[in-house]
Amino acid sequence: xxxxxxxxxxxxxxxxxxxxxxxxxxxxxxxxxxxxxxxxxxxxxxxxxxxxxxxxxxxxxxxxxxxxxxxxxxxxxxxxxxxxxxxxxxxxxxxxxxxxxxxxxxxxxxxxxxxxxxxxxxxxxxxxxxxxx
Amino acid sequence: xxxxxxxxxxxxxxxxxxxxxxxxxxxxxxxxxxxxxxxxxxxxxxxxxxxxxxxxxxxxxxxxxxxxxxxxxxxxxxxxxxxxxxxxxxxxxxxxxxxxxxxxxxxxxxxxxxxxxxxxxxxxxxxxxxxxx
Amino acid sequence: xxxxxxxxxxxxxxxxxxxxxxxxxxxxxxxxxxxxxxxxxxxxxxxxxxxxxxxxxxxxxxxxxxxxxxxxxxxxxxxxxxxxxxxxxxxxxxxxxxxxxxxxxxxxxxxxxxxxxxxxxxxxxxxxxxxxx
Amino acid sequence: xxxxxxxxxxxxxxxxxxxxxxxxxxxxxxxxxxxxxxxxxxxxxxxxxxxxxxxxxxxxxxxxxxxxxxxxxxxxxxxxxxxxxxxxxxxxxxxxxxxxxxxxxxxxxxxxxxxxxxxxxxxxxxxxxxxxx
Numbered sequence: 007x008x009x010x011x012x013x014x015x016x017x018x019x020x021x022x023x024x025x026x027x028x029x030x031x032x033x034x035x036x037x038x039x040x041x042x043x044x045x046x047x048x049x050x051x052x053x054x055x056x057x058x059x060x061x062x063x064x065x066x067x068x069x070x071x072x073x074x075x076x077x078x079x080x081x082x083x084x085x086x087x088x089x090x091x092x093x094x095x096x097x098x099x100x101x102x103x104x105x106x107x108x109x110x111x112x113x114x115x116x117x118x119x120x121x122x123x124x125x126x127x128x129x130x131x132x133x134x135x136x137x138x139x
Numbered sequence: 140x141x142x143x144x145x146x147x148x149x150x151x152x153x154x155x156x157x158x159x160x161x162x163x164x165x166x167x168x169x170x171x172x173x174x175x176x177x178x179x180x181x182x183x184x185x186x187x188x189x190x191x192x193x194x195x196x197x198x199x200x201x202x203x204x205x206x207x208x209x210x211x212x213x214x215x216x217x218x219x220x221x222x223x224x225x226x227x228x229x230x231x232x233x234x235x236x237x238x239x240x241x242x243x244x245x246x247x248x249x250x251x252x253x254x255x256x257x258x259x260x261x262x263x264x265x266x267x268x269x270x271x272x
Numbered sequence: 273x274x275x276x277x278x279x280x281x282x283x284x285x286x287x288x289x290x291x292x293x294x295x296x297x298x299x300x301x302x303x304x305x306x307x308x309x310x311x312x313x314x315x316x317x318x319x320x321x322x323x324x325x326x327x328x329x330x331x332x333x334x335x336x337x338x339x340x341x342x343x344x345x346x347x348x349x350x351x352x353x354x355x356x357x358x359x360x361x362x363x364x365x366x367x368x369x370x371x372x373x374x375x376x377x378x379x380x381x382x383x384x385x386x387x388x389x390x391x392x393x394x395x396x397x398x399x400x401x402x403x404x405x
Numbered sequence: 406x407x408x409x410x411x412x413x414x415x416x417x418x419x420x421x422x423x424x425x426x427x428x429x430x431x432x433x434x435x436x437x438x439x440x441x442x443x444x445x446x447x448x449x450x451x452x453x454x455x456x457x458x459x460x461x462x463x464x465x466x467x468x469x470x471x472x473x474x475x476x477x478x479x480x481x482x483x484x485x486x487x488x489x490x491x492x493x494x495x496x497x498x499x500x501x502x503x504x505x506x507x508x509x510x511x512x513x514x515x516x517x518x519x520x521x522x523x524x525x526x527x528x529x530x531x532x533x534x535x536x537x538x
Contacts, residue, residue, distance in 0.1 A: 059191065063188065084191075308419045
């Protein structure tokens with residue numbers, strides 16, 4: 007399956023996402039820092055909403071890499087392990103299950119030092135197989 | 140407790156958040172639409188990462204309204220019920236528990252028609268009580 | 273839809289479950305105390321695994337009350353709010369969404385004093401509609 | 406730290422739990438089958454409530470292996486991947502984080518064929534360090 011174009015989405019363009027790896031069931035997405043990601047004017051910490059979005063998207067593409075089609079998120083769980091500071095983040099996402107109805111992906115987000123700053127698990131609707139012939 | 144200033148955070152400025160209600164344990168935050176929120180160039184659907192951020196933030200301020208201090212998110216679960224289309228969203232957040240260590244908030248996100256498009260539950264670190272006298 | 277028989281399941285018989293209410297989209301299940309529920313020989317606290325099972329089951333029947341059929345749990349989140357002590361527990365479950373693929377239920381567990389001891393949210397596979405004619 | 410005694414808990418005795426491995430940050434717990442675990446009189450499937458309890462307990466002991474003390478569950482998330490049939494189950498639990506306030510463990514449950522039937526992630530209250538001297 008060809009690597010999709012991350013820049014076709016306005017929100018993904020805002021996040022500045024780029025693939026670092028794209029294999030079947032395993033994708034890695036980089037996100038360079040920008041000032042709008044900060045949680046506070048006086049802080050060097052990124053906003054948690056940026057991390058959860060990155061997790062959601064990485065998990066989505068991990069499933070997509072195995073199924074193609076449209077992969078809407080059904081639910082998402084995020085655990086914040088430590089503050090993410092200004093700097094590039096990388097999300098590594100793996101499919102745990104690709105089922106007939108729903109699929110699951112596990113995601114880790116690492117900072118530039120390689121420390122895991124957040125983990126997440128997303129449930130996605132598996133695209134219905136087209137049976138046209 | 141005074142209503143906090145949502146615009147002191149770069150990411151919250153990007154989201155354009157504004158309080159519609161701010162009571163102890165119950166806050167309502169409005170988010171006007173902007174093009175960067177879309178999930179796809181050809182789509183009228185908002186990106187899920189925008190909704191999870193709005194849920195995270197609303198839950199955070201619900202807890203803050205009861206505790207003050209810094210309220211980092213520990214973990215977050217989001218369920219996407221239906222696509223959110225271009226238009227203003229409103230998040231209603233209520234505290235479920237304010238504990239000594241952790242606090243919980245429940246959040247609903249509604250669209251302009253009043254339909255619930257997503258729900259979430261967040262766990263937040265309760266600020267340590269200052270005991271200075 | 274007729275009220276199902278909670279005693280047709282070996283594990284539900286162990287739990288001693290009984291309906292206190294059974295309406296479309298809203299069910300209430302009582303669970304009398306038994307010694308095997310305790311988490312520790314020296315403790316009056318119930319084991320968390322008893323509460324999560326009660327939450328899972330109550331959510332399941334809330335969805336079942338609207339769909340019939342087999343309603344397997346897809347995923348479950350439980351938040352423990354305070355210790356549940358020896359005594360009868362009651363779970364109140366409401367459907368939040370009954371979708372084509374998946375359904376969601378919210379559950380509260382109360383003790384004999386009416387205090388909420390745990391809350392949960394479960395995602396269940398919606399039974400496929402039979403289309404036989 | 407010495408391996409704790411799983412049989413000091415009435416509910417754990419009901420489940421028949423036994424350690425297969427007990428290391429710092431990594432524990433493995435076996436659960437032999439018993440008829441009361443079944444979800445239905447006509448079914449060979451285990452009840453989901455048995456799996457979530459096993460996950461909760463295994464995660465708890467993974468954290469305990471690093472902290473000692475009392476480790477109450479704060480919240481628990483379980484994903485059911487496939488039906489667990491009659492037969493022995495094994496839970497493998499690893500700590501993801503041991504923090505000052507809260508700790509996280511990841512758990513996999515495998516059946517006798519080594520297939521993963523469920524996964525879970527639990528958040529536990531880290532015991533307060535005693536500072537007596």
